[in-house]
């Protein structure tokens with residue numbers, strides 16, 4: 272299991288983190304309706320579909336898919352954490368989706384669903400936190416009916432950062448971003464950029480007709496479609512999260528080959544930049560700081 276005291280994964284599973292980060296991400300996605308179209312079409316969301324969402328956490332992705340699916344359907348969210356499931360259930364009831372979505376406590380390595388139940392078995396940002404993602408994908412295939420779809424939505428290597436005020440900072444951020452990924456692989460045996468490897472893992476799991484898409488999430492600080500208040504909330508939340516995990520991140524970057532000095536420079540600059548943006552209301556609409564993150568969508572069919 273991915274749970275490990277003091278790991279960055281453990282932080283990402285906390286209920287407060289999940290609820291707030293997903294609420295902020297929803298506000299972000301609301302400015303990009305075509306992303307919903309991508310999910311609907313790529314995952315084949317249609318009336319009558321039976322879906323299992325593994326590692327559902329507080330159920331945000333499950334509800335996102337439900338809102339994109341027309342007509343009647345059944346979705347089951349599965350997670351190991353009871354508090355997350357309680358939150359998932361109450362949010363789902365509030366959203367008026369309780370008759371269509373249910374939740375079960377269970378493990379990705381032993382999903383509490385019968386063989387061949389689902390038309391679509393999916394997960395979002397689960398496999399990156401597992402030390403044996405192949406085992407989980409095989410298990411996802413087991414609960415999917417023959418000819419059904421297994422889908423994973425995970426971060427990959429595709430990302431970029433451009434800082435107009437400090438290009439050296441952007442270069443260091445990229446370099447240390449790679450060191451961070453290497454460090455996490457070394458220290459925790461997990462791949463936080465697993466997206467690139469997913470087609471290989473899916474093939475090993477016996478899945479066929481593989482397909483890939485990359486959902487590019489551009490974070491342009493001054494993006495005119497977004498409310499400066501939402502951007503500020505996001506920056507405040509991520510600065511706070513960063514403060515909670517910075518020691519762990521430092522350890523990972525050093526394990527991945529960065530020097531202590533490089534990490535100190537990067538972290539100091541990051542904090543200063545975030546505080547400058549958050550502390551001056553006029554700064555957000557002016558800032559052309561630009562980050563792009565890639566979320567990989569991979570599907571395969573069961574035989």
Ligand SMILES: C[S@@+](CC[C@H](N)C(=O)[O-])C[C@H]1O[C@@H](n2cnc3c(N)ncnc32)[C@H](O)[C@@H]1O
Pocket residue numbers: 272273274283284289293325326327328329330331332349350351352355377378379380394395396397400
């Ligand atoms: C980063 S969260 C993603 C939650 C949700 N999929 C989303 O996108 O909002 C990862 C979730 O996987 C769950 N998890 C971790 N290891 C698991 C396992 N072995 N089996 C089932 N769930 C697991 C955690 O409890 C957490 O809720």
